[in-house]
Amino acid sequence: MSNFSFDVITLFPTAFDLIKNLGVITKALEKNFINLNLYDLREYGEGSYRQVDDKPYGGGAGMVLKPEPIYKAHKSITKLPRNKTLLMTPQGKVLKQQDLIRWSTLDQLILICGQYEGFDERVRYLADEEISLGDYVLSGGEIPAISIINGLTRLIPGTLGDPNSLIDESHNKPLLEYPHYTRPFIFDGMKVPDILVSGNHEAIRLWREQKSLERTSERREDLLINKDNRNYQGGKLKTKDPNGIYQFPIFYECETYPDW
Ligand code: SAH
Numbered sequence: 001m002s003n004f005s006f007d008v009i010t011l012f013p014t015a016f017d018l019i020k021n022l023g024v025i026t027k028a029l030e031k032n033f034i035n036l037n038l039y040d041l042r043e044y045g046e047g048s049y050r051q052v053d054d055k056p057y058g059g060g061a062g063m064v065l066k067p068e069p070i071y072k073a074h075k076s077i078t079k080l081p082r083n084k085t086l087l088m089t090p091q092g093k094v095l096k097q098q099d100l101i102r103w104s105t106l107d108q109l110i111l112i113c114g115q116y117e118g119f120d121e122r123v124r125y126l127a128d129e130e131i132s133l134g135d136y137v138l139s140g141g142e143i144p145a146i147s148i149i150n151g152l153t154r155l156i157p158g159t160l161g162d163p164n165s166l167i168d169e170s171h172n173k174p175l176l177e178y179p180h181y182t183r184p185f186i187f188d189g190m191k192v193p194d195i196l197v198s199g200n201h202e203a204i205r206l207w208r209e210q211k212s213l214e215r216t217s218e219r220r221e222d223l224l225i226n227k228d229n230r231n232y233q234g235g236k237l238k239t240k241d242p243n244g245i246y247q248f249p250i251f252y253e254c255e256t257y258p259d260w
Contacts, residue, residue, distance in 0.1 A: 004156055005035040005080060005108040006149050009073045011052060011065075011115050013038040015142035025150050028159045036149070039077065044069035053116055062117030070112060070123050080107035084128040086148070087112045087119075088141025092130030095148065097171035099131070104155040111148060113141030168208070174223050176216045178208035 008016065016038055020026055028034050045052045046068060053063040074085065084106055093099075103109060112119075112126065124130065133144040153159055160166065170176040181192040195207045216223055 003032060003035065004104075004106070004152070005037065007037045007039065007077045007108065007110045008113065008145055008149075009039045009041055009070060009077075009111070010113040010140075010142055010145070011041045012113075012140065012142055013040045015140075016146065018146055019149060022150060024159055024161075025153050028153045028156060031158070033156050033158050034149075034153050037077070039073045041065075041069050041073060044072040044076070056117065060117075064117050065114060065119040065123070067120040067122045070119065071126065074110065074112070074126050077110055079110075082106040083108035083110060085110040085112065085126055087124065087127035087130045088114060088133075088144040089118065089130050090132045090135070090137050092132040094132050094134060095144070095151075097151070100148070100151045100155060104152055109148065109152070111141070111145040113145050115140045168212075174216075175212045176220060176223070178211040178215065 010016070016036065019029065019036060025034075029036060041052050042050050046066065051066070052069045053065050056062070056064045082105070084103065086109060088111065112123065131144065131148070133147055138144065155166065157163065166172060168177055181196060185192050185197070193207070195203055198204065
C-alpha cells in the first residue's frame with residue numbers, strides 16, 4: 001500500500017475541509033493512501049498578535065506575508081526521504097498532468113499557500129518548484145494546493161476503483177479523451193453513435209482514437225503542435241487537406257460526431 005504525505009502551510013486550514021467531501025479523494029485519506037497535515041501559519045506568527053503579514057517596502061497596495069513564519073512552519077515539518085516543496089504562485093510554471101505524474105513517485109509534497117499580495121520574495125528560496133494553477137489570479141494558494149492534492153491522489157495505486165480509467169483520459173497522452181455515452185440510447189432526440197453498441201471492440205477502439213484526435217485538433221490545436229505531439233504517430237497529425245480539414249492517420253467509416 002503506497003502512502004503519500006501532503007504537508008500544507010496555510011493561513012486558512014479550514015479550506016481543506018473540502019477534501020473530506022471529495023469522493024475517491026476522501027476515501028484515499030480514510031484508507032491512509034494519503035496523509036494530509038495542515039500547518040496553520042497563524043501559529044507561527046510573530047509576537048502576541050501572531051503577526052504573519054506586513055506592509056510592502058517601497059509602498060503600494062496590500063499586505064505581504066512575512067518570511068519568518070513561513071520559514072518556521074517549513075522547518076517544523078518532518079521531511080520524508082523524497083520530498084519537494086512547491087510554492088503556489090501565479091508567477092510559477094502552469095500545472096500540467098505530467099507534473100502530477102512526475103511528483104507521484106515522491107513520498108511527500110510540501111505546499112506553501114500565499115495570501116493577500118503574496119509573500120516576501122525570500123520565501124522563494126524554500127521552493128523546489130513554483131507552480132501556478134493557470135493564467136489568472138486567485139485570492140490565495142489554497143485552491144491550487146487542493147487541486148494538486150486531488151489530481152495527484154487519483155494517481156496513487158488503490159485510489160481509483162479501476163486504474164484503467166487513467167490510461168485513456170485527457171492529458172495522460174497529449175490528446176483529449178474521446179466522447180463518452182451512457183444510457184439511455186436516445187435522450188431528447190440525441191442518439192448514441194451506433195458503433196458503440198456494435199459489439200465490435202476493434203472498431204470501437206479505432207472510432208475512439210479517431211474522435212480523440214479530432215477533438216484535440218478542434219479544441220486544443222496547441223497540444224498537437226507541441227514537440228511531444230509531433231512525435232505522436234510519426235508526426236502525421238498535422239496534415240491538412242486542401243479544405244483545411246485534418247487528415248488523420250486512422251480512418252474508420254462511421255457516422256460523424258455529433259450524429260443526431
Ligand atoms: N500579487 C501577486 C498575486 C497574489 S495572489 C502577483 O501578482 O503575482 C495571492 C496568493 O494566491 C499568491 O501568493 C498565491 O499563493 C495564490 N495564487 C493566486 N493565483 C494563483 C495561481 N494562478 N496559481 C497558484 N497560486 C495562486
